[in-house]
Amino acid sequence: MWGLSRSSNRCMGEGAIRYTIHRAPPRALPDVSGIDWDDIEHHSRGHDEHQVMTDGKADAIRRVNPPELGTPPGYSQVVDVRASRIIFIAGQTALDRDGELIGRNDFAAQADQVFRNLRAALQSVGCTASDLVKLTVFLRRMSHLPTYREARNRFFATVTPPAAPAVTLVEVSNLYGPDFLIEIEAVAAV
Numbered sequence: 001m002w003g004l005s006r007s008s009n010r011c012m013g014e015g016a017i018r019y020t021i022h023r024a025p026p027r028a029l030p031d032v033s034g035i036d037w038d039d040i041e042h043h044s045r046g047h048d049e050h051q052v053m054t055d056g057k058a059d060a061i062r063r064v065n066p067p068e069l070g071t072p073p074g075y076s077q078v079v080d081v082r083a084s085r086i087i088f089i090a091g092q093t094a095l096d097r098d099g100e101l102i103g104r105n106d107f108a109a110q111a112d113q114v115f116r117n118l119r120a121a122l123q124s125v126g127c128t129a130s131d132l133v134k135l136t137v138f139l140r141r142m143s144h145l146p147t148y149r150e151a152r153n154r155f156f157a158t159v160t161p162p163a164a165p166a167v168t169l170v171e172v173s174n175l176y177g178p179d180f181l182i183e184i185e186a187v188a189a190v
Contacts, residue, residue, distance in 0.1 A: 083189035111151035
């Protein structure tokens with residue numbers, strides 16, 4: 001809660017008024033110490049436990065494909081994250097460590113470089129592909145979708161079980177550089 005107080009001061013000049021924003025004391029919250037959260041969670045999930053994929057990390061990341069949404073190819077419809085760290089990875093393009101574009105006019109080469117960059121970004125914070133919970137993929141042409149999927153599947157297969165984050169994939173008219181054909185931003189959790 002925030003409050004506003006009004007005051008005047010001779011040093012400020014005649015007629016001057018000072019407004020101060022201050023934090024008000026918090027309101028008392030109800031006591032929830034006796035609630036069995038695991039029991040509430042179990043009942044809220046229903047009986048569809050067979051549709052939940054975990055990555056073996058004490059259920060910090062649960063991947064769910066409800067039957068009402070169908071089983072997608074290579075990704076998850078829902079990713080439930082209960083991790084202590086969330087890592088946001090900026091959009092990765094096909095630039096190498098020296099800032100040189102790999103695969104000018106070659107989508108397959110660019111896709112492979114983007115996934116190499118994504119792997120390097122994950123490794124820099126002690127993560128792997130299995131820690132990914134969300135990808136946003138930007139393609140210049142939707143006709144590149146099959147080639148993207150091949151590169152994605154190779155990347156996800158580097159961990160067991162294969163990673164399956166939630167994915168949004170869109171076609172865009174332009175990316176940062178005129179020769180970029182693909183860009184992927186990511187979110188990981190551990």
